[in-house]
Amino acid sequence: MTSKELFTVKGVGERLLFTCLGPTWIESWQAIQVYISENKTFLHNAIIIIDLRDLEIRSADLFNARDFCYEHQITISAIYAKNHETNQAAALLGIPTQHSEKETATGLKLSNQAMDKAVLIHRTLRSGTLVDVNCDIVVFGDVHSGAVIRSDKNIIIWGKLMGEAHAGRSGDASAVICALELIPAGLKIAGIPFDSTKRKPKEPEVAILEENAVKIISWMKITY
Amino acid sequence: MGAKVVTITSGKGGVGKTTTTANLAVALASLGYKVTCMDSDIGLRNLDVVLGLENRIVYDLVDVVEGRCRIRQAMIRDKKFPELYLIPAAQTRDKSAVSPSDMIRLCDELKPDMDWVIIDSPAGIERGFKNAIAPADVVLVITNPEVSAVRDADRIIGLIEAEQKGPAHLIINRLNPALVKKGDMLTAEDVVNLLAIDLLGIVPEDENVVASTNRGTPIVLETHSKAGQAFMNIAKRLNGDEIPLMNLDGKGNIFSIFGKRTK
Numbered sequence: 001m002t003s004k005e006l007f008t009v010k011g012v013g014e015r016l017l018f019t020c021l022g023p024t025w026i027e028s029w030q031a032i033q034v035y036i037s038e039n040k041t042f043l044h045n046a047i048i049i050i051d052l053r054d055l056e057i058r059s060a061d062l063f064n065a066r067d068f069c070y071e072h073q074i075t076i077s078a079i080y081a082k083n084h085e086t087n088q089a090a091a092l093l094g095i096p097t098q099h100s101e102k103e104t105a106t107g108l109k110l111s112n113q114a115m116d117k118a119v120l121i122h123r124t125l126r127s128g129t130l131v132d133v134n135c136d137i138v139v140f141g142d143v144h145s146g147a148v149i150r151s152d153k154n155i156i157i158w159g160k161l162m163g164e165a166h167a168g169r170s171g172d173a174s175a176v177i178c179a180l181e182l183i184p185a186g187l188k189i190a191g192i193p194f195d196s197t198k199r200k201p202k203e204p205e206v207a208i209l210e211e212n213a214v215k216i217i218s219w220m221k222i223t224y
Numbered sequence: 225m226g227a228k229v230v231t232i233t234s235g236k237g238g239v240g241k242t243t244t245t246a247n248l249a250v251a252l253a254s255l256g257y258k259v260t261c262m263d264s265d266i267g268l269r270n271l272d273v274v275l276g277l278e279n280r281i282v283y284d285l286v287d288v289v290e291g292r293c294r295i296r297q298a299m300i301r302d303k304k305f306p307e308l309y310l311i312p313a314a315q316t317r318d319k320s321a322v323s324p325s326d327m328i329r330l331c332d333e334l335k336p337d338m339d340w341v342i343i344d345s346p347a348g349i350e351r352g353f354k355n356a357i358a359p360a361d362v363v364l365v366i367t368n369p370e371v372s373a374v375r376d377a378d379r380i381i382g383l384i385e386a387e388q389k390g391p392a393h394l395i396i397n398r399l400n401p402a403l404v405k406k407g408d409m410l411t412a413e414d415v416v417n418l419l420a421i422d423l424l425g426i427v428p429e430d431e432n433v434v435a436s437t438n439r440g441t442p443i444v445l446e447t448h449s450k451a452g453q454a455f456m457n458i459a460k461r462l463n464g465d466e467i468p469l470m471n472l473d474g475k476g477n478i479f480s481i482f483g484k485r486t487k
Binding site: 126 | 383385387388418
């Protein structure tokens with residue numbers, strides 16, 4: 001297959017969109033690597049988006065791709081993917097994700113499908129992990145100090161929240177942050193911070209925004 | 225059967241990676257195994273000094289990778305254990321002189337003739353760390369019972385998981401039972417709870433470690449030393465033996481945390 005059959009490149013605003021067309025990630029990625037190596041000067045300090053369409057890739061592959069780009073002074077600003085596992089792998093590395101780009105004249109309009117879904121993470125988020133999503137996020141595990149979760153919607157943690165969490169990042173004041181143990185290093189809802197120093201919670205809690213201030217209430221006291 | 229490749233890493237510098245590498249290598253050699261330890265800290269080599277072999281270096285890891293010698297020529301035989309070898313790092317180059325695939329190739333070459341290959345990783349999370357974990361079958365994460373070292377260990381464990389090299393095992397180094405008792409140091413249980421991975425061993429603070437490191441004779445050879453005993457126990461656990469943790473009179477029941485698994 002020629003490189004044109006394995007991927008395409010086009011400008012999207014100030015970024016470059018690489019769309020993988022190959023049957024597997026490895027084939028497309030090898031062709032992209034060759035392209036990057038042959039166009040080092042052109043791609044120096046470039047910000048790119050990779051559209052994986054329905055390809056599935058592991059976090060380790062994405063990790064290597066990000067390192068390769070980093071070595072060539074290229075930043076991966078987002079991943080477009082239809083595959084759920086690929087979205088999760090990108091989220092784990094803190095790369096913003098979207099469903100595959102819709103065919104539009106400008107190439108800038110993104111699908112809203114992700115807004116209707118939640119990202120589920122079945123693992124502990126360790127120091128240095130950044131998860132940045134535009135939908136609800138549920139973590140089955142702890143969020144360690146040094147890990148950061150940002151979401152336009154709600155953040156639900158079935159474990160301890162010891163890192164930073166920012167729900168309703170785009171201004172959604174109805175967003176909440178729940179955790180079995182809420183002892184965050186930093187907590188914000190719709191941009192409003194909460195001073196969480198010296199907290200010793202004894203039960204699951206929910207952080208909500210009320211009268212322009214973040215309030216923590218017991219999970220048990222929530223009424224629906 | 226080929227050798228098992230063990231990478232010793234930490235994230236933070238100065239927590240005892242090189243000391244642990246030297247001691248585990250000597251302990252395994254003293255148990256009768258064929259061991260090669262490899263210093264992957266290119267540009268900042270130290271394992272040769274800790275093993276007391278700094279005056280015997282002719283070739284190094286980069287010489288092997290760049291084809292100036294065969295791997296056997298770069299292997300320095302230990303003075304005491306004839307089946308213990310060191311492949312030193314280059315001192316005049318940097319981490320980019322070696323790639324992860326070079327490390328995998330070197331380890332594959334060593335595996336048929338060895339029982340254990342132990343790799344001393346540099347501090348940090350960049351190229352040197354990636355080189356060190358690329359060939360690993362087992363990754364040991366060293367931390368001290370202090371918040372900054374634990375946070376760096378957590379970061380490293382996350383990267384090991386992302387590279388699908390785990391599960392990592394934990395060694396807590398330089399635990400001071402007196403400080404733990406006073407409440408001035410994290411307990412072993414605190415560290416295990418924070419990191420949520422298997423605990424392989426705890427090495428108590430021991431001033432003799434510094435002296436032995438300076439002499440180039442690993443502390444594990446000194447049977448009266450608690451730290452030496454702890455390293456020997458860790459080597460045996462690595463080998464699959466069931467050895468209980470030593471009672472260090474620290475806070476918390478350290479026996480109960482041995483074998484605690486990651487979530």
